[in-house]
Amino acid sequence: MGFVEVRDVWKDYVVGRVRVTALRGVSLDVDAGEFLAVTGPSGSGKSTLIYLISGLDVPTRGLIRVGGVEVSRLDQASRASWRRRNVGIVFQFFHLIPTLTALENVLLTMELAGIPAGKRVERALELLEFVGLRDKADRYPWELSGGEQQRVAIARAIAHNPPLILADEPTANLDYENKLRIVELLREISNSGKTVVFATHDVELARKADRVIRLRDGVVVGSEGGGGAPSKISP
């Protein structure tokens, strides 16, 4: 039984009259502190899986449990407040708030999570230090490069200290150098004891994780140890 449990999850999208089945009975477990990559071609259901784990959406059928909480059965409001405390999400586009500086973007998450005001700035600066951007803390998003923006987005995602970090194609818009750097950061986050799940269509990059799950047409077609750590095979 992992920190994240996904049991026979199906997900249908209905667009007009057409029903698209994005996931067809996916099951997997992620241990606490594990660094898991989900890979597969475009349209295979990676994003869908990430959204379901984050509680942004619910499965059509099946069960998702995170840290003992059955997320798939909470209502929308409860999922939102659960997410605010337990999950940090990194998206493909960084989506920093353009009218807030790098530091303020990180601070915003803490404000939302209700972290006491006194500790916020210190911690936010530590996080920017961690992603290597302490000297650019006062820059606005458009004054940062894409890679830098994504690093701010990572700092923002972990600012409220959630046990689970989810990242959907966090490297898609970056050059190779920056891609590596982002994955490095995710690895470090996982090393500090957090559970990290990241989706990417880039097989090379996926190998850096502890373990790789391969999806095709909404079905898990393979699971193997990544290059970063010894493999742990799940059923």
Added chain:
Amino acid sequence: MLLVRSALRVVVWKRLETLALILVTMAAVVAPASLAIIKSNLEYQIYELFRDVSGDVMLTGRIPSEALTALKGLEGVGSVNGMILTFGLLGEERVLVGVMGHETFDSFVKLYVIREGRFISGPGEAVVYRAMFVRGPEEMPRVGDEVDLVVVTGQEPVLLKLRVVGLATGYNHIGPTPFMVVIDEELLGRVMNYTITAVRLEVVGDPRGVAGEARYVIESLGGSVSWHVVNVREENPVVLIVESAMSVMTLPVLIFIAMAPVLSASLGLATVVRDSRNVAVMKAMGCGLWELFLAYTLPWVLRAAFGALLGFILSPFIARWLYLNYFVAEEDLSRALYERFGFNPYWGTSAYYALLVLGLTLLGSLIPLAVAYRVNVVNVIAMVGLHAHPTPKAGWSMSRLVVLRMWIRDMVARWWKTVGLVVPLSLLIGLGSSGVMLSNGVGEWVKAVEDRSSTPFDAILTISTVESPERLLELLDKLGYVKRYFASTPYSLASAIEGLTFVELRAPVKGDPSVEFPLIQGRYPVGRGEVTVSHGLASYRGLRVGDVLELRDTFGRVHKLEVVGITRAYHDRGFQLLLTQDSLVEITGYRPGLGRAFTVKVAVELEDPHRVEELLERLKSDVERAGPYGVEVISRSSISETFKAYSTMVTSIATILSILASVVVAVVAASIIVSDISARAREIAVLSSLGLQSRQLVLGFAAQLLIAVIAAIPVAYITSKIIAGMLAERTVNFAGYIEPVGGLETIATATTITPLLITMIIVVLATTLTVRRLDLVRALSDI
């Protein structure tokens, strides 16, 4: 707190949007507030002026002098001023001759009471008063002059030789002439049997009740009351006329108010849709309604608050400036009124409009908030996936039709932009065409007045006399050039019908009513309680033959009259009611001749319609020569001139307002399009890289504007009908009930098209400038 800081940055950074909204909210506050402030000042001043002359209650008639003491004893009566008023001739000039104390005279005249000399102190002395701003002979007697005054009393005229000891002037026009000669009681009291003809009461409390009691007191002492007025602020007829006149302006100004929420809603929506991914991320991070409000509504609220605050502060000053420079026609009068009353800034009124506009703008910016709140996180973020990234279809630049289709699809997809363009445009078009409809209505009226075959009268004579008019009417019978006439007793009744300041009751004395009031339907009244109404009143109140009309008299009693006919009526505002002498006496208590004054209105049809002016001159002198008659002639052509002038006024007010509105609408439309362009800089850059020229881009936006104009026409048509209807109803006391005339074609007139063109030119210029200044390389490298 961070989000508040972010909102402040949005306000400072997005200068164009900030400036536009501040300007528009400011205009939205200033336009109605300054008019309302002016209106309140005018109303206050008019009421006070009115009260100077007539006190809270004024009664005229035959009032025994003992009545004054009795009236002083009535509960609620503060002061009692009795006076004798009659007519006389000072040289050629018809004047009011008054006997009154110094105090009474002062309250009559109030300002600049004695300009030169002093008040009378004995028989043989006279003070000559002249109302300011009256066109007439400049020759006035001087202090020290000896003058001859012929006083008309009902018996033989009396000649008085007087020495002028004082000249007075003031802004009150007292009675029917601008001149008044004040003489000593000795001279007139004897002739008039010491009977007072008018008494002015100041009242604490309910003036209506006091009026009734005063009448009772006078009648029980053997006197009689021929006319009285009760001065209640809310019912002051002149105040109501001002209100009516002002509403010509205040109503269209409401479209300024509508602009502010439209702008904030439209630009706010553009922002939310542009930032939908940010919204999604914020929601994924756990932001709720409050946080979204701070991020997406607060900036608009801040801007609107700033604009409203400016409007609040500026309105009283702008109102004062407009008042001093434009609202009081004569410079002297505005200065005099200003000196006497000052100008009340009515901050409360200003605050009311500021809060109203702010509230509406807040409502407007709740629409984008609702949209933001409903953003579906998964959908929006899923769209970001590489496979879902929108790519412009190749080939669209090949065919014009495809381009057009693209622009139209864009308008459907970005419906907030379309709505933001269509609403102000339709208001703009509606405003113009409602003005056209109204002036068309006046045009019809003018045509009807000019058409002698529908109403045959050539002139209406108002004749005041101190004897019974029989001799006068015999004279009219004898005049060969008078074909027919209709003589009637007029009585103006204030606030008798809901919504109307005055109706004029007419009871036939002699002659043929069809000269002035040709029947359209039904018959003339023959019995007590029967009435014919003018077609204007009939359409205003929806009356038909057989209906019951309720009239309220000045004592608050209600009289029910049966409508037996509907007539044309083009004199004055057209609200004339024809009823029998019995009914007139019953409703008004007015018996002609009481207080020794008769007034008859005589509508005259001349034998030769081609020599109207010459014959009217002759008629006037024939009547004046026959006896001590005061004659005022209003010819058919002067009635139509009045209405033509009104039509011109309506059109020019509509034009001025439309042009002002066109600038406001241009600001709204331009900022919507410009913010759309900057939000889509990247998309436009991609299109440009595919070969789209900036000229085509501008053309595309212009086409969208044109489509918006076309889409606005049906809404505009409905709006114009509503605005015109409301204007007709609210100007009823000022111009009579003028039914708006016209349909869709009113949109194709210059009054409507000019402001529209102004708007389109401004918007296209703004679009061109923005497109030119777009930094494509930067937009692309942003990706």
